[in-house]
Amino acid sequence: MVARRTGIRAALVALTVGMAALVPAAASAAPWRADVRHPHHPRPWVPPWHPGPLSPQAGAPGLGDPFFPLAGNGGYDVGNYSLKLDYEPSTGVLAGAAVITARATQDLSRFDLDLRGFTLANVRVDGRPAVFTRDGQELVITPARPIRARTAFVVSLSYAGVPEVVTDPDGSIEGWVPTVDGAFVVGEPQGSPSWFPANDNPRDKATYDVAITVPLGLTAMSNGVLAGTWSRGGRTTWAWRESSPMATYLATATLGRFTLTRSRVAGVPSYVAVDPSQEAASAPVLAKLPAMVDYFSSVFGRYPFDAVGAIVDDAPEVGYALESQTKPNFDRAPGEFTLAHEIAHQWYGNSVTLTVWPDIWLNEGFAAYSEWLWGEHTGQFTAQEVFDDLYAEPADSGLWSPPPAGLTDPAQLFSGSVYDRGAMTLHALRVTVGDPVFFRILKRWYAQNRDGNVTTAGFIALAERESRQDLDAFFAAWLTTPGKPASW
Ligand code: TRP
Ligand code: ZN
Numbered sequence: 001m002v003a004r005r006t007g008i009r010a011a012l013v014a015l016t017v018g019m020a021a022l023v024p025a026a027a028s029a030a031p032w033r034a035d036v037r038h039p040h041h042p043r044p045w046v047p048p049w050h051p052g053p054l055s056p057q058a059g060a061p062g063l064g065d066p067f068f069p070l071a072g073n074g075g076y077d078v079g080n081y082s083l084k085l086d087y088e089p090s091t092g093v094l095a096g097a098a099v100i101t102a103r104a105t106q107d108l109s110r111f112d113l114d115l116r117g118f119t120l121a122n123v124r125v126d127g128r129p130a131v132f133t134r135d136g137q138e139l140v141i142t143p144a145r146p147i148r149a150r151t152a153f154v155v156s157l158s159y160a161g162v163p164e165v166v167t168d169p170d171g172s173i174e175g176w177v178p179t180v181d182g183a184f185v186v187g188e189p190q191g192s193p194s195w196f197p198a199n200d201n202p203r204d205k206a207t208y209d210v211a212i213t214v215p216l217g218l219t220a221m222s223n224g225v226l227a228g229t230w231s232r233g234g235r236t237t238w239a240w241r242e243s244s245p246m247a248t249y250l251a252t253a254t255l256g257r258f259t260l261t262r263s264r265v266a267g268v269p270s271y272v273a274v275d276p277s278q279e280a281a282s283a284p285v286l287a288k289l290p291a292m293v294d295y296f297s298s299v300f301g302r303y304p305f306d307a308v309g310a311i312v313d314d315a316p317e318v319g320y321a322l323e324s325q326t327k328p329n330f331d332r333a334p335g336e337f338t339l340a341h342e343i344a345h346q347w348y349g350n351s352v353t354l355t356v357w358p359d360i361w362l363n364e365g366f367a368a369y370s371e372w373l374w375g376e377h378t379g380q381f382t383a384q385e386v387f388d389d390l391y392a393e394p395a396d397s398g399l400w401s402p403p404p405a406g407l408t409d410p411a412q413l414f415s416g417s418v419y420d421r422g423a424m425t426l427h428a429l430r431v432t433v434g435d436p437v438f439f440r441i442l443k444r445w446y447a448q449n450r451d452g453n454v455t456t457a458g459f460i461a462l463a464e465r466e467s468r469q470d471l472d473a474f475f476a477a478w479l480t481t482p483g484k485p486a487s488w
Contacts, residue, residue, distance in 0.1 A: 056147070057107065059076060059106070060112075065357055066358050067357040068189065068357060070136070071114060071190055073114065076108065078204050079101045079102060079152070081206055081207075081209070081251075082099040083098050083196050083208070083210045087182070087255060089214075092162045092178055094118075094162070094195060095160040096195070097156070097158045098155075098158075098197050100155040100156070104153060107147070109142070111141055114137050114198050118160060119159065120157055120158070122157060122158050130144060132157075163175060165194065168413075172319060174190070174191035175194030179314065182255040183254065183256070187250070188249040190249070202354055202355065204247075205453075208240075208251060210223070211239040212238050213235050213238075215235055221260075222327075223250070223326050224326055225307045226240055238255075242325060244305050244325070246325045247325075252311070252322075252327065256275060257275065258275060258276075259273070269307050269308075270307070270309050272286055272310050273309070274286070277314045282330075285335065286310060289308070289310060289339065295374065299442065301447055304347060308326060310327060310330065312334065314332060315332070316331055317331075321342055323341075325350045328343070344367045345366075348445075348446070349367060351446065351449075351450050352445060352449040352450065352454055354453065355454060358405070361404035361422035362454060365404055365419065365421075365425060367419075369423035369426040371423075372427070386427075390420055393484075399416060399420055401482060403480050403481055425478040433469065441466045444462060444466065456479065
């Protein structure tokens with residue numbers, strides 16, 4: 001324990017020393033400098049602008065999600081997370097330096113970030129030391145001066161410790177999950193605060209710069225494009241940049257012993273990292289990735305991001321895959337339909353993202369239906385055949401329950417009905433409105449909500465507009481009414 005503590009302190013000191021360069025000096029922009037007098041063009045005198053009195057209040061500790069009310073925080077919007085991480089697999093210690101650029105949405109006396117565990121140091125706002133307290137996963141920061149509404153501010157801090165693995169209401173694990181050679185890093189729905197300070201709510205999308213330093217010989221992956229790698233003193237840094245807005249739960253930093261294959265797919269760089277133990281089993285499936293990206297691009301609209309790829313690890317204790325933005329994480333060699341599912345999520349889930357967690361069917365129903373579309377496209381089966389097989393299930397089958405948009409408990413988020421009955425809902429819609437209208441709905445749903453957040457009500461409204469039909473009863477039967485929908 002003592003040795004580990006020392007390691008954490010040492011890691012914090014090392015990071016803190018490097019932090020100064022990261023933190024922009026407060027008010028360095030010196031806007032008055034632009035105001036140099038020009039004798040030939042004297043400017044008319046304008047009374048100085050008075051911003052009005054400040055009435056700073058604390059930002060809310062949560063954003064009121066029905067399932068995770070304390071996830072996310074009120075009073076500000078994050079624009080960018082810049083994370084410098086250092087991970088030592090032999091001790092399990094993660095040391096991080098975070099620089100978060102945000103914009104206040106109200107006058108702020110203090111605000112929260114979400115972070116689980118860790119020892120903190122050097123918490124600053126706009127370069128000035130800030131007071132902080134911890135309360136569960138709320139990191140409460142009181143800046144030296146209140147922050148005025150609509151102004152940008154920069155939060156910086158260093159942290160170190162052994163990350164906590166998060167156990168979800170359904171018993172599954174997420175967050176920073178150690179593996180034999182590194183870590184498998186997944187954050188849906190609430191794992192991100194186990195490795196970085198976040199406004200952990202899908203509504204606050206941001207860009208990310210993630211640089212991860214690991215022992216030489218390991219590969220550290222993250223979202224977006226690889227900006228560079230460099231090695232020094234037996235350690236390698238992998239610097240990644242995600243320049244499309246991304247929800248916190250889609251951030252990843254999976255690292256370990258990987259074979260990394262770089263290529264180009266659909267006009268953007270592709271990065272496929274595979275644990276050597278999974279190479280033989282995954283190669284034939286991963287070979288289909290370019291065709292999947294091309295096919296879904298043709299059906300949904302152009303690929304949303306500036307990188308593609310996959311991370312295939314050996315982390316069977318996790319038990320699921322995650323659609324991490326640009327590079328889905330697989331806990332083992334994926335099957336063809338699991339790969340198709342996570343690729344389809346790049347459109348539905350990642351670019352077009354739920355607003356509240358109970359609307360998870362907007363992610364999972366769409367990705368599951370995309371598997372059926374892929375099966376149909378490749379001539380393996382038709383969507384109608386899958387629908388018919390499922391519809392043959394008796395009324396008391398677990399398939400029907402809970403109704404996909406009628407979840408009452410976070411433990412239901414990834415239940416089979418969200419996937420299967422969610423996909424059936426889309427197929428039933430397709431049969432009801434016909435192929436041309438249905439595929440137009442899919443395309444418009446993406447085109448109109450790229451990089452955004454959506455709701456079930458918004459989808460119903462679009463389907464009604466495009467089909468010119470009243471579909472309220474249809475969607476009520478499929479999405480929110482318990483039991484097996486009748487007359488199919
Ligand atoms: N969204 C993932 C997928 O369908 C699944 C997933 C994420 C999950 N987190 C989970 C499943 C937690 C069970 C438990 O691709
Ligand atoms: Zn999914």
